[in-house]
Amino acid sequence: MIDIRPFASLGHANHGWLDARHHFSFASYHDPDRMGWGKIRVWNDDRIAGQSGFPPHPHRDMEIVTYVRTGAITHQDSMGNKGRTGAGDVQVMSAGTGVVHSEYNLEDEETTLFQIWIETDERGAQPGWGQMPFPKEEREGAFQLLASGSEDDGALTIKADATIHGATLPPGGSIVHAANPERHLYLVSSAPVTINGVEAGPRDGVAITGEERIEIVAGDESAELVLVDAA
Known part of the structure; x- marks a missing residue:
């Protein structure tokens, strides 16, 4: 099953400094048919104005992945961590017992990013944070593992049965991803693509399950892909 959630159908909140699209129910946006996808609970497509952002606020028992599309975001937390994550790079936070x-x-330009929440497998765990650079030129035509529930695969670590992948495709390029039909995959592309022949537009959500093989083909533009594979 490949279900396209058009960008125009996503939840929308514009706070001036923040223009957000919600793939799943979040804050004041509620759609009983879009409460999550497997263990994926939130996928927000955020545009954050320069010199603005989210002031200190709490979380607990959730795995939070931030993929920066353009610009940069600067993180600071109650554990003493502070770091700047730039375009194409990723940060993860395990909220655990609370953070x-x-x-x-902090840039003068707009920042765009995906904020993805995945239900944790370890409630009440010690909280943690990490970030890594992922140069886009190293993942052209192939998915690169960005984060996973494994501690020994060279990617960022989250406390969930999920993997997060990134790839870029040139115009007309294609990529194949082997899938477990029992799992829940969610894909967002920056440009038009087809997934097993099904067309998706820029920043549409693509919910996938029941598939053993996924072929993604770019259209006339280069495409930046983010894929989450979760239980």
Whole structure:
């Protein structure tokens, strides 16, 4: 099953400094048919104005992945961590027993990012945070593992049965991803693509299950792909 959730159908909240699209129910946006996808609970497509951002606020028992599309975001938390994550790079936070953090765009330009929440497998665990650079030129035509529930695969670590992948495709390029039909995959592309022949537009959500093989083909534009594979 491949279900396209058009970008125009996503939840929308514009706070001036923040223009957000919600793939799943979040804050004041509620759709009983879009409460999550497997263990994926939140996928927000955020545009954050320069010199603005999210002031300190708490989380607990959730795995939070931030993929920066353009610009940069600066993180600071109650564990003493502070770091700047730039375009194409990723940060993860395991909220565990509780953490307070802020996320500010300290740049003069707009920052765009995906904020993805995945239900944790370890409630009440020690909280943690990490970030890694992932140069886009190293993942052209192939998915690169960005984060996973494994501690020994060279990617960022989360406390969930899930993997997060990134790839880029040139115009007309293609990529094949082997899938477990029992799992829940969710894909967002920056440009038009087809997935097993099904067309998806820029920043549409693509919910996938029941498939053993996924072939993604770019259209006339280069495409940046983010794929989450979760239980």
